[in-house]
Amino acid sequence: MRMILVGPPGAGKGTQAAKLIDTHKIPHISTGDMLRAAVKEGTEMGKQADIAMKAGNLVSDDVVIGMVIERIAKEDCTEGFMLDGFPRTRPQAEALDTELTNAGVKLDVVLFIEVPDELIVDRITGRRSDPETGAIYHLKFNPPPAELADKVVQRKDDTEEACIARLKKYHSETAPIIPFYEEHGLIRRVDGNAAPDEVTARIKSALA
Ligand code: ADP
Ligand code: ADP
Secondary structure: OOOEEEEEOOOOHHHHHHHHHEEEEEEEEEHHHHHHHHHHHHOHHHHHHHHEEEEEEOOOHHHHHHHHHHHOOOOOHHHEEEEEOOOHHHHHHHHHHHHHHHOOOOOOOOEEEEEHHHHHHHHHHEEOOOOOOEEEEOOOEOOOOOOHHHOOOOOOOOHHHHHHHHHHHHHHHHHHHHHHHHHOOOOOEEOOOOHOOOOHHHHHHHOO
C-alpha cells in the first residue's frame, strides 16, 4: 500500500503511523524525522534545515523532494510506504506524482486527519518524545510512564510561537494539496478529534 498521511501539525500523524505500521508492514517515512536526523548529524543540509525548522518555516522543496525520492527508491519501499509530513506543498505533491508515474506505480490513499486549529497549540506544546525509541507522548493526553518522565524531550520547534507559524504555513502551503488529491479521488477524511485509539479505529474503517 502506498499511502500519505496529511493533516495540520499535531493532528496525530506520527502517533497514528506508529499504530498502523504493525498492520501494514510498510516503512514509515517521516520527513520531519529525516530532517531532524540531518540536523543532528550536522550535515550542510541539516544546518540549513535547522534554521527553517526552528522558525516554523518549511525546508525548501528541492531539498525535501530529493530526500524523499531517494528514500522511496530503496528496496524496502517496493511493496509500499507510509509518507508522514510529505508532501507539504503543491510542488512536492506534483513532483511525487511525476516520480510515481515514471516508476509505473500509483498512490492508493491519502489519509487526511482533520483537527480544528484551536486544539493544535495544546497538542504541540505538550508533546514530548522518548529520545531513544522516538515514541510520542503528551504531558496531558498521553503521559509518559514514570520511568521515562525525566528522560522525555521536547522538540525545539514545539513552542507556541513556532507552532502558530507552522499552522499558518499549513493553511497557506499544505492545505492546497487536498484539492489536488481530491481530483485524483484519493482522499479519505478522518476526524482526529477523539482519543488516539478511537482515531485508529476510524482510520481502519476508512481504509477498509
Ligand atoms: P509536525 O509534527 O509539526 O507536523 P514534522 O515533524 O512533520 O512536524 O516537521 C517538522 C518541521 O520539519 C516542519 O515544521 C518543517 O520545517 C520541516 N519539514 C518536514 N517535512 C517537510 C516537508 N515535506 N517540506 C518542507 N519542510 C518540511
Ligand atoms: P503530528 O505527527 O501530526 O505532528 P503527533 O502524533 O506527534 O502529531 O501528535 C502531537 C501531540 O498530540 C503528541 O503529544 C501526541 O501524544 C498528541 N496526540 C496525538 N493524537 C492525539 C489524540 N487523538 N488526542 C490527544 N492527543 C493526541
